[in-house]
Amino acid sequence: MSKLVTPNLDDLVLDADLVKEYLEQNLDFFAKYPELVNQLQITHVSRGAVSLLEKRQEMQRAKITQLEEELTTLIGNARVNEVIFKAISEIxxxxxxxxxxxxxxDTVNKICQEHLYLVQFRLLQPQDEAYLHLQAKLGDRGTYLGRVSQELMEVVFDEKAQSIALIEVVHExxxxxEIFGIAAFGxxxxxxxxxxxxxxxxRELARLLSRHFVHLVR
Known part of the structure; x- marks a missing residue:
């Protein structure tokens, strides 16, 4: 008859992974032993040792702050999209x-200034001085957003602009x-x-412009 072997607790090695696994499987552990919550200490970079409860509260506050920031971003994006939609509708x-x-x-420029607070909208054609310089910026996608030299900005716009958006106005x-020109936003x-x-x-504006260009140039 075989004997029941009792494990030697002295041979049991308790490491961090085992503790972590146990706590994950027993989520009510600290509810059963609440006195441990304040006894456990967690090293904090600026405040020294803090209790587990304080650490949890700190993590919750950080999570709330993150959620608030995400909500603010979503609201901001929604407002921007609303403004853009209104501008497109007006145009x-x-x-x-x-x-x-x-x-x-002139019509598009007025709406861009009033609704989008842009410096100026220009519709450049091949005969314009800056056309070839801007065309070189477009690349394969037919768009460009960013900065160009201040000298080129001064050629394109009547007032000072610091950044520019470009897109080819194409009728397919x-x-x-058929390329009708380049739309430039300063x-x-x-x-x-x-x-x-x-x-x-x-892109949406370029699509609208191309449809009207067809009727104006033919």
Whole structure:
């Protein structure tokens, strides 16, 4: 008859992983032994040792702060999207009455200044002095957001701008692709237009412009 072997507790090695695993499997451990909550000490970089309860409260406060920041960002994005949508709607309606390229440019410029607080909107064509310089910035995607030399900014815009957004105004049909020009948006803030930004607004505007260009140049 075999004997029941009792493990020698002295041979049991208790390491951090075992403790962690045990606590994960017994989430009510500190509820059963609440006196340990204040006895356990956690080293804090600036405050020395703090209790487990204080550490948990600190983590909860950090989580709340993070959630508040995320909510603020979402609200900010929603407001920006609302402004952009309103500007696109205004432009869509206003373009209907345009009967020249200059009037089209002036109309979009006015709305961009009033609704988006941009320095200026320009619609450049191949005969414009800055056209080739801006075209070189576009690359394969047909868009550019960021900065260019101040000298080039002064050629493109009538007032001082620190950052720029560019997009080709292209009309695509089944067989051909016709480039009408480059739409340029200037902003006072050097960080207003950045390479990683979404290009929805300028792409949507370029699409609207191309549709009206077709009727104006033919």
């Amino acid at each position: 869509y309606i206003a373009l209907v009455g345009c009967d020249s390229i200059q009037q089209l440019e 049909s089944e067989d051909t692709e 902003a006072k803030d050097a960080d207003h237009f950045q390479p990683q930004m979404d290009t929805f607004f300028i």
